[in-house]
Amino acid sequence: MDTLFWRLKDENLLPRKYFEVDFPMIVARKIHNIKSKPPLSKPIMESHSGDSLLIDSHSLDSTRYSIVGADLRFSSDLEEKLKKHNLDIQLPTLLVAECVLVYMTPQQSADLLKWAASTFPVAMFINYEQVNMTDRFGQIMIENLQRRQCNLAGVEVCRSLDSQRERLLLNGWEAAHAIDMMKVYSFLPQADVKRIEALEFLDEKELFEQLMQHYCICWASKDSSNLGLANITF
Ligand SMILES: C[S@@+](CC[C@H](N)C(=O)[O-])C[C@H]1O[C@@H](n2cnc3c(N)ncnc32)[C@H](O)[C@@H]1O
Incomplete structure (x- = not known):
């Protein structure tokens, strides 16, 4: 938790x-x-x-x-x-969703995003979840989860970084970005990478990289007070 x-x-x-x-x-x-x-x-x-x-x-x-x-x-x-x-709701608000939207139908996640965009005048939405799910690796991830009774009702929106970004833009959010976790990993300071890799011995580097390419961080903002939220990026 x-x-x-x-x-x-x-x-x-x-x-x-x-x-x-x-x-x-x-x-x-x-x-x-x-x-x-x-x-x-x-x-x-x-x-x-x-x-x-x-x-x-x-x-x-x-x-x-x-x-x-x-x-x-x-x-x-x-x-x-x-x-x-x-x-x-008048305070600047950061909304974070971690592998949640993927469990809802595309219509339900769109409704949630629309509600959030129309409720908070100054806000940022960060979504962490699956991406690139139409390739072979993505299909295996879906099958593994289904075997554990996890039905990814919203996986359709996890097709690509573009489809993730588009969902935010179509539902009231502005300045949307999306990057995969391999990219995020490549931005980490080398000292952190060394520390992480020493903690968790990575004998399957290729598998790790594939997994990281199948998760992403997307973010978008709404900024009626012009705080400069659209400039927050990696
Ligand atoms: C990958 S987990 C992340 C959990 C959270 N970040 C944590 O560490 O406690 C996804 C969570 O989304 C919740 N969830 C999925 N669909 C939901 C819904 N329609 N309403 C509320 N919670 C939901 C699940 O119960 C699960 O705890």
């Missing part, structure tokens, strides 16, 4: 408020972990001010961290839940 909130807190980089969304069942598991593990609950309490925090089995709301159980395919329910947790 994602630990970004805790890493940002450690580095003193917390945004005004950090929200997480996943299905209620997954959120319940995460809340259970937070409640039972002080290294997870302490940073939330430390950054909380005011009354006691709101917590039930499917949501938790504190001053700087909130987690909501919701289905991203139903944006009005999602918006209602986020607003109950004091989401301020």
